[in-house]
Amino acid sequence: MSDHLATQDDVDAFRAEVRAWLAEHVPAEPLPAWTSREGFDLHRAWERTLFDGGWAAVDWPREYGGRDAGLRRSIAFAEEYYRAGAPERINMGGLYLLGPVLMQHGTPEQCARWIPDVLSCRTIWCQGFSEPGSGSDLASLSTRADLDGDHFVVNGQKIWTSMGAFADWIFALVRTDREAGRARKHDGITFLCIDLRSPGVEVRPLAMVDGTEGFAEVYFTDVRVPVTQVVGEVGQGWRVAMSTLGFERGAVFGDHAKFSADVDALASVVEHRGLADDTQALDELGRVLVETEVYRANVYRLAALAEAGGNLDSTASINKVFWTQMQHDIFDTGLRLMQEDAAVVGDPAALGDAPPGTRRAWADWHHRYWYARAAMIFGGTNEIQRNIISERVLGLPLEPRPS
Amino acid sequence: MTATSIIPPGAADEDRRELVRLTTDLLGRHSGTEHLRERLDAGQAHDPRLWARLAEAGLVSALVPEEHGGAGLDPSYVSGVLHELGRHATPEPFLETAVVAVTLLAGSTDTAYAGPWLERITAGEVLVAVRLGGLTPHVVHAADADLLLDVADDGTVRAHDASDLEVQELAALDALRPLALVRPGTDGVLLAVPPAVVERARLLAVAGAACLLAGATRALLDQTVDYVTVRHQFGRPVGSFQAVKHAAADMAVMSEMTTSAALGALDAVEVSTPEDARRRAWAAKAYAGDAAARANVSALQLHGGIGFTWEYHLHLWLKRVMSLAASYGTTSALRRELARELVDRQRERRG
Ligand SMILES: Cc1cc2nc3c(=O)[nH]c(=O)nc-3n(C[C@H](O)[C@H](O)[C@H](O)COP(=O)(O)OP(=O)(O)OC[C@H]3O[C@@H](n4cnc5c(N)ncnc54)[C@H](O)[C@@H]3O)c2cc1C
Numbered sequence: 132m133s134d135h136l137a138t139q140d141d142v143d144a145f146r147a148e149v150r151a152w153l154a155e156h157v158p159a160e161p162l163p164a165w166t167s168r169e170g171f172d173l174h175r176a177w178e179r180t181l182f183d184g185g186w187a188a189v190d191w192p193r194e195y196g197g198r199d200a201g202l203r204r205s206i207a208f209a210e211e212y213y214r215a216g217a218p219e220r221i222n223m224g225g226l227y228l229l230g231p232v233l234m235q236h237g238t239p240e241q242c243a244r245w246i247p248d249v250l251s252c253r254t255i256w257c258q259g260f261s262e263p264g265s266g267s268d269l270a271s272l273s274t275r276a277d278l279d280g281d282h283f284v285v286n287g288q289k290i291w292t293s294m295g296a297f298a299d300w301i302f303a304l305v306r307t308d309r310e311a312g313r314a315r316k317h318d319g320i321t322f323l324c325i326d327l328r329s330p331g332v333e334v335r336p337l338a339m340v341d342g343t344e345g346f347a348e349v350y351f352t353d354v355r356v357p358v359t360q361v362v363g364e365v366g367q368g369w370r371v372a373m374s375t376l377g378f379e380r381g382a383v384f385g386d387h388a389k390f391s392a393d394v395d396a397l398a399s400v401v402e403h404r405g406l407a408d409d410t411q412a413l414d415e416l417g418r419v420l421v422e423t424e425v426y427r428a429n430v431y432r433l434a435a436l437a438e439a440g441g442n443l444d445s446t447a448s449i450n451k452v453f454w455t456q457m458q459h460d461i462f463d464t465g466l467r468l469m470q471e472d473a474a475v476v477g478d479p480a481a482l483g484d485a486p487p488g489t490r491r492a493w494a495d496w497h498h499r500y501w502y503a504r505a506a507m508i509f510g511g512t513n514e515i516q517r518n519i520i521s522e523r524v525l526g527l528p529l530e531p532r533p534s
Numbered sequence: 535m536t537a538t539s540i541i542p543p544g545a546a547d548e549d550r551r552e553l554v555r556l557t558t559d560l561l562g563r564h565s566g567t568e569h570l571r572e573r574l575d576a577g578q579a580h581d582p583r584l585w586a587r588l589a590e591a592g593l594v595s596a597l598v599p600e601e602h603g604g605a606g607l608d609p610s611y612v613s614g615v616l617h618e619l620g621r622h623a624t625p626e627p628f629l630e631t632a633v634v635a636v637t638l639l640a641g642s643t644d645t646a647y648a649g650p651w652l653e654r655i656t657a658g659e660v661l662v663a664v665r666l667g668g669l670t671p672h673v674v675h676a677a678d679a680d681l682l683l684d685v686a687d688d689g690t691v692r693a694h695d696a697s698d699l700e701v702q703e704l705a706a707l708d709a710l711r712p713l714a715l716v717r718p719g720t721d722g723v724l725l726a727v728p729p730a731v732v733e734r735a736r737l738l739a740v741a742g743a744a745c746l747l748a749g750a751t752r753a754l755l756d757q758t759v760d761y762v763t764v765r766h767q768f769g770r771p772v773g774s775f776q777a778v779k780h781a782a783a784d785m786a787v788m789s790e791m792t793t794s795a796a797l798g799a800l801d802a803v804e805v806s807t808p809e810d811a812r813r814r815a816w817a818a819k820a821y822a823g824d825a826a827a828r829a830n831v832s833a834l835q836l837h838g839g840i841g842f843t844w845e846y847h848l849h850l851w852l853k854r855v856m857s858l859a860a861s862y863g864t865t866s867a868l869r870r871e872l873a874r875e876l877v878d879r880q881r882e883r884r885g
Contacts, residue, residue: 394876395880398873398876398877398879398880399880401873401877402877402881407874407877412873413869413870413873413874413877414869414873416869416877417820417866417868417869417870417871417872418869420817420872420876421816421817421820421868421869421872422821424795424817425792425794425795425817427798428794428795428797428798428799428814428817429791429795429798431798431801432793432794432798433794439547449786452783452787453787453791516783517779517780517784518779518783520783521773521779521782521783521786522779524786525755525759525779526759526763527759527763527774527778527779528770528771529774530775530776531770531774
């Protein structure tokens with residue numbers, strides 16, 4: 132089953148297999164949101180079910196528990212997954228950030244040690260890049276790691292760590308060479324994997340804007356980390372990390388089906404609010420529907436380009452700005468269509484006799500609305516993406532930089 | 535010209551890439567801004583010499599079946615060609631003649647009538663105008679046309695040759711995209727065209743217009759990037775100011791997404807179900823119209839005063855996108871139609 136040469140028949144057969152498996156396994160009732168301990172554990176169990184079925188990462192190589200499915204089958208998987216209303220993936224960071232980084236930069240020992248548990252979610256990893264003083268200007272980070280024999284000693288703080296409160300390990304950027312960093316701030320940074328149970332690590336949960344959990348600050352005080360837990364070379368962490376950010380910015384191939392499902396829910400809302408003949412409501416619904424169709428077309432085009440061996444680097448920032456704005460538009464539009472009921476969080480009664488799917492979608496709407504707001508901030512804010520597009524894609528002159 | 539790293543249309547496929555290259559080369563030589571100026575000064579958009587070149591290069595007959603002298607390609611091959619025609623603001627009825635009319639004629643069962651017209655199209659001898667009911671109340675390039683294919687909303691197709699047409703030219707916003715009201719004198723020839731072919735022709739018109747818009751939007755972006763790179767104020771290129779850069783970045787996002795949607799919509803006509811292809815064509819054009827309108831605003835704003843002069847060529851594209859956005863389905867109309875269909879579909883799904 133060589134990936135690039137999947138014919139339409141191969142893809143259709145694969146799709147049918149996926150659909151059958153999902154029909155049998157997707158929980159009938161949606162899981163509680165993962166931003167509570169209970170919800171998180173249920174999502175983790177679901178990831179295990181996916182893993183046992185061999186569906187945790189169809190695009191991953193077989194040796195790591197994937198199916199080498201190639202792009203077209205991976206897109207088909209994601210389309211079926213979201214169409215089936217399957218749970219949100221809590222393991223995106225492992226699947227698209229850490230896993231690929233390890234495959235690309237890790238030693239064979241590191242791959243053998245960490246990758247299997249990434250896929251099964253036996254180990255939950257979080258991303259420790261941002262610091263209180265280093266957000267957009269990530270390379271200015273100051274959490275330090277000083278060499279002491281065959282260990283690094285880590286001191287500092289990470290913040291806004293998604294799932295930090297539930298995670299077992301963190302992959303962090305730390306400064307190992309302050310001298311090099313003074314000359315060029317991207318130098319002297321190292322990509323380090325740290326067990327959150329190590330002495331000296333303190334995880335302080337941070338409540339998010341909507342009151343949910345899952346966010347954390349992570350403090351390091353003289354935390355001893357074996358040098359064998361460095362990924363890539365010491366001092367080359369910036370390069371290693373940048374190879375992971377493409378995921379947060381680029382197309383997670385296939386997630387268009389998730390947004391289409393959200394727009395379907397909006398259509399039900401329009402009907403159940405008695406707005407089916409309201410020109411303005413139809414305009415709004417039409418606008419977000421159009422955006423999701425455009426996004427789907429972009430996923431297909433990028434997939435075709437990738438299959439033809441094209442380099443998609445220049446598309447990642449463009450894609451991130453578009454999908455995050457589209458996602459925001461969808462959830463914001465939902466609130467507008469709900470009119471006064473938008474001020475009440477997730478009360479399904481507001482949708483009267485709407486079908487269960489729509490009522491469920493509404494119950495979760497505010498939570499996802501806030502997530503949509505966050506997506507314009509994380510993974511490099513949309514302003515940072517516009518800087519990248521204008522300078523690296525369009526070739527506009529650099530802004531004069533303070534030295 | 536700009537050296538952006540945006541991926542060109544057709545990049546994923548060698549044959550399409552070749553067609554795009556051919557078109558770019560031809561239009562670069564014969565349909566640059568000088569040509570547009572010349573047509574504007576002449577008060578006549580269509581240029582028979584340019585059309586002859588497009589025909590000689592095999593572009594006009596790309597979709598004409600082989601038995602009538604064409605290449606018999608499927609429409610997805612011309613998406614990049616349309617994108618280039620839009621980028622150059624080429625003032626020719628390529629979409630109407632070489633895509634929509636060819637589709638209707640090639641799909642007609644009246645081969646005795648359609649065949650000779652297809653051959654004359656291949657030879658570059660004739661232009662065909664199309665009227666697609668509510669989608670195009672104003673007929674583009676009607677005064678130049680040798681034939682009008684009039685497609686009613688119920689799907690009947692009537693053919694009228696030029697002698698049967700009363701053409702009332704309108705004061706077109708874009709003088710290089712002339713519009714007219716057309717009144718046929720007789721019932722013309724009732725052309726037998728299967729409903730699926732008529733539907734396909736409509737999809738191609740809408741998706742094709744999106745491709746033209748995608749190209750024109752790309753031109754607005756490129757010209758803006760070029761200009762803000764060379765224009766200096768406060769001792770630096772204005773393109774180094776972040777407010778300018780971010781506006782240009784947003785244009786790039788819209789231009790890229792329009793291109794993906796428009797090219798994809800033409801692909802879909804060939805490979806998707808008719809419903810899906812229709813949804814994609816409508817979405818592509820709805821988005822393209824809106825994105826082009828916003829790119830239009832930014833392009834002029836970022837050019838400042840110079841963009842406001844007749845002498846500077848930016849306005850040719852500003853008007854082209856406005857004219858195209860108003861044709862083959864406006865953004866509002868297409869959005870509402872899609873929304874209404876989705877609400878109905880959701881209702882049906884529940885039975
Ligand atoms: C829900 C959520 C989850 C997150 N999860 C993680 C995680 O798991 N791991 C992790 O490491 N981080 C995470 N982050 C942090 C995220 O990456 C940062 O918030 C982000 O990079 C922005 O940094 P900042 O918050 O310090 O904002 P700042 O950098 O202080 O920016 C403030 C404002 O200034 C603008 N700005 C800054 N610099 C420029 C510039 N050069 N040009 C123009 N505008 C500029 C920004 O766009 C923004 O609007 C998460 C954030 C959120 C909201």
